[in-house]
Amino acid sequence: MSTALIFGGSGKVARHLTTKLVASSYTVHSIIRKESQIPELEALGSKPIVQSIEDSSVNDLTATIKKYSPNVVIWSAGAGGGSPERTKAVDHEGAVKVFDATAAAGVKRFVIVSAVDIRDRENKPAPEWYIPDDTAVSDRMWGAIGVYCQAKLAADRDLVTQNDRRKLDYTIVRPGSLNTDRGSGTVAAGKVHLGKSISREDVAEVIVRCIEDPSTIGLAFDVVGGDTPISEAVKEVGSKKIDTFAGRY
Ligand SMILES: NC(=O)c1ccc[n+]([C@@H]2O[C@H](COP(=O)([O-])OP(=O)(O)OC[C@H]3O[C@@H](n4cnc5c(N)ncnc54)[C@H](OP(=O)(O)O)[C@@H]3O)[C@@H](O)[C@H]2O)c1
Numbered sequence: 001m002s003t004a005l006i007f008g009g010s011g012k013v014a015r016h017l018t019t020k021l022v023a024s025s026y027t028v029h030s031i032i033r034k035e036s037q038i039p040e041l042e043a044l045g046s047k048p049i050v051q052s053i054e055d056s057s058v059n060d061l062t063a064t065i066k067k068y069s070p071n072v073v074i075w076s077a078g079a080g081g082g083s084p085e086r087t088k089a090v091d092h093e094g095a096v097k098v099f100d101a102t103a104a105a106g107v108k109r110f111v112i113v114s115a116v117d118i119r120d121r122e123n124k125p126a127p128e129w130y131i132p133d134d135t136a137v138s139d140r141m142w143g144a145i146g147v148y149c150q151a152k153l154a155a156d157r158d159l160v161t162q163n164d165r166r167k168l169d170y171t172i173v174r175p176g177s178l179n180t181d182r183g184s185g186t187v188a189a190g191k192v193h194l195g196k197s198i199s200r201e202d203v204a205e206v207i208v209r210c211i212e213d214p215s216t217i218g219l220a221f222d223v224v225g226g227d228t229p230i231s232e233a234v235k236e237v238g239s240k241k242i243d244t245f246a247g248r249y
Helices: 012-023 035-043 058-068 084-104 132-161 200-212 230-240
Strands: 003-007 027-032 047-050 072-075 109-113 169-175 186-190 219-225
Touching: 003 012, 003 058, 012 027, 012 200, 027 035, 035 047, 058 084, 072 084, 072 200, 084 109, 084 132, 109 132, 109 200, 132 169, 169 200, 186 200, 186 230, 200 219, 200 230, 219 230
Parallel strands: 003 027, 003 072, 027 047, 072 109, 109 169, 169 219
Antiparallel strands: 186 219
């Protein structure tokens, strides 16, 4: 039986992911911040662990990961548009601590939820498939939540550029804006246009597919609402080695 450990385990994507992994006979451990969330997580079949990412050192996080010895670690945490300080402490520094802790604990497989259009907009060319509508979405996103985008960029850049040292088998899933619709089972993945939102349940299914598809290791890809069955969309990204972050950090 496989074991997964989810940082941000009480989050909305993570809850869908928990349900799906439990249904696939995974043991799921969820890192959460609030004891009050324990019953809800247990009801989903998870084994919650109360530990704040912000308040934990790399050594603390390494000890937790070692203790539960998961086959895969998933990052689906986020400060959720809190203060700039919390955004940096969770979305950037918290993520980097977890990259280091995962590597130190000897776990290889790592899936992180990032976001579409996370890139170095100042120094690198815009994606060549962007049309004016994409540029408009990008301008709005970076104008509204630039601190969050910078924190995500710093984390993803660290994950990719420091991987010679950490040697994680990572996949970076980059969803568009998230909605709470029921999962449709279909998405558009890879080099996509930015306008369409995606349901959190579909993002969770994309993560499950990535965990089970080693061809996605080392890739970062965008995913938004669309018409391609999720397993097919993820398989295509993996087989064509589509990476939407490469060359843009
Ligand atoms: N919102 C969007 O449109 C959008 C778009 C693209 C990507 N994303 C990314 O997608 C991911 C999942 O999104 P979501 O909607 O599921 O987010 P969410 O519901 O806000 O979940 C994030 C979780 O992170 C937890 N967290 C925050 N700080 C923590 C800490 N110090 N220690 C432990 N846990 C902590 C939160 O715990 P509490 O419950 O205790 O607050 C929350 O449960 C996030 O990484 C987000 O940045 C979001």
